[in-house]
Amino acid sequence: MMKELIVKTRPKSVFSEDIRTIRTNLDFSLSEYEKKVIMITSSLPTEGKSFISSNLATAISQNGNKVLIIDCDLRRGRLHKIFEVSNTQGLSNLISQYNQEIDVKSFLKQTDINKLYVLPRGVVPPNPSELLSSSRFSSIIENLKQYFDYIILDSAPVNGLPDALILSNCADRVVIVTEYGKTSIDALADTKKALENVSANIAGVVINRIPKSKSKYVYYYYGEKE
Ligand SMILES: Nc1ncnc2c1ncn2[C@@H]1O[C@H](COP(=O)(O)OP(=O)(O)OP(=O)(O)O)[C@@H](O)[C@H]1O
Ligand SMILES: [Mg+2]
Structure with missing residues (x-):
C-alpha cells in the first residue's frame, strides 16, 4: 500500500525528517505568496x-x-502508481479538452492522504511540449490555484527536453533533485543554467539517496534568496 510514501508509512525515519526540513525551508522562502506553486525537476x-x-x-x-x-x-x-489512483482522464486529457465551461475539479483524484489530491498524467500524448506550452495549461494552473494552498508540479528531467523549462514558467520555486554518486557537477551546472536562462526561481538542490553510511539519506541545500 503506497510503499513509496515514506513520510506516511515511516514518519519517524531520517528520510521523513529531511523531507520535513525541505518543507520548512520552502515555506520560509514562499512566505510572501498566498498560493504556492513548487516544481520538482x-x-x-x-x-x-x-x-x-x-x-x-x-x-x-500533513501540516494542514x-x-x-x-x-x-x-x-x-x-x-x-505511487498514489494508486486511476490514470484515465488526467492532465493530458484535461489540456486537450480544456474550455471555459470544463470542471477542472472533476479531473482530480482524492488520495488516501487527508487534504492531498492528485492530477495524474493521463494518456501519453504525441506532443507533450506543445501541451505544456499552451495557454490552456497555464489557465488550468491559474484556475486550480483557487482551490489549494500548495500545488506541486512533478516534471520530466531538464536534460534534452523543453518540458521542464516550459513548466518552470508556472512555478514560484523550482527544486532540483540530484542523485548521490550519479549526477555529475557538469549536468547539475547545465540544469541550473538552463533554468536560470528561463528566469526560474531555484529554491535549492536535494541530494537524494545519500548512503546511510554517509549519515544522511537526503540532504537539502537551501539556496540564497534573491
Ligand atoms: N531516496 C530514495 N529511497 C529509496 N528509493 C528511491 C529513492 N529515490 C528514488 N527511489 C526509487 O527510485 C526509482 C526512481 O525514482 P523516481 O521515479 O522518483 O525518479 P524520477 O526522477 O521521477 O524518474 P523519471 O525521470 O523516470 O520520472 C523509483 O523506484 C523510486 O521508488
Ligand atoms: Mg518521475
Whole structure:
C-alpha cells in the first residue's frame, strides 16, 4: 500500500525528517505568496523527482494544507502508481479538452492522504511540449490555484527536453533533485543554467539517496534568496 510514501508509512525515519526540513525551508522562502506553486525537476531520468515530490506533497498536507500534486511528466509520469489512483482522464486529457465551461475539479483524484489530491498524467500524448506550452495549461494552473494552498508540479528531467523549462514558467520555486554518486557537477551546472536562462526561481538542490553510511539519506541545500 503506497510503499513509496515514506513520510506516511515511516514518519519517524531520517528520510521523513529531511523531507520535513525541505518543507520548512520552502515555506520560509514562499512566505510572501498566498498560493504556492513548487516544481520538482532534475537533470536526468530516475534521480528521484517523483519519489521526492510525492513525499514532499504528503508532508505539506500533513501540516494542514490543502495540496494538489500534478503529474506534469507527460512522457513517463507514474504518480497514479505511487498514489494508486486511476490514470484515465488526467492532465493530458484535461489540456486537450480544456474550455471555459470544463470542471477542472472533476479531473482530480482524492488520495488516501487527508487534504492531498492528485492530477495524474493521463494518456501519453504525441506532443507533450506543445501541451505544456499552451495557454490552456497555464489557465488550468491559474484556475486550480483557487482551490489549494500548495500545488506541486512533478516534471520530466531538464536534460534534452523543453518540458521542464516550459513548466518552470508556472512555478514560484523550482527544486532540483540530484542523485548521490550519479549526477555529475557538469549536468547539475547545465540544469541550473538552463533554468536560470528561463528566469526560474531555484529554491535549492536535494541530494537524494545519500548512503546511510554517509549519515544522511537526503540532504537539502537551501539556496540564497534573491
Ligand atoms: N531516496 C530514495 N529511497 C529509496 N528509493 C528511491 C529513492 N529515490 C528514488 N527511489 C526509487 O527510485 C526509482 C526512481 O525514482 P523516481 O521515479 O522518483 O525518479 P524520477 O526522477 O521521477 O524518474 P523519471 O525521470 O523516470 O520520472 C523509483 O523506484 C523510486 O521508488
Ligand atoms: Mg518521475
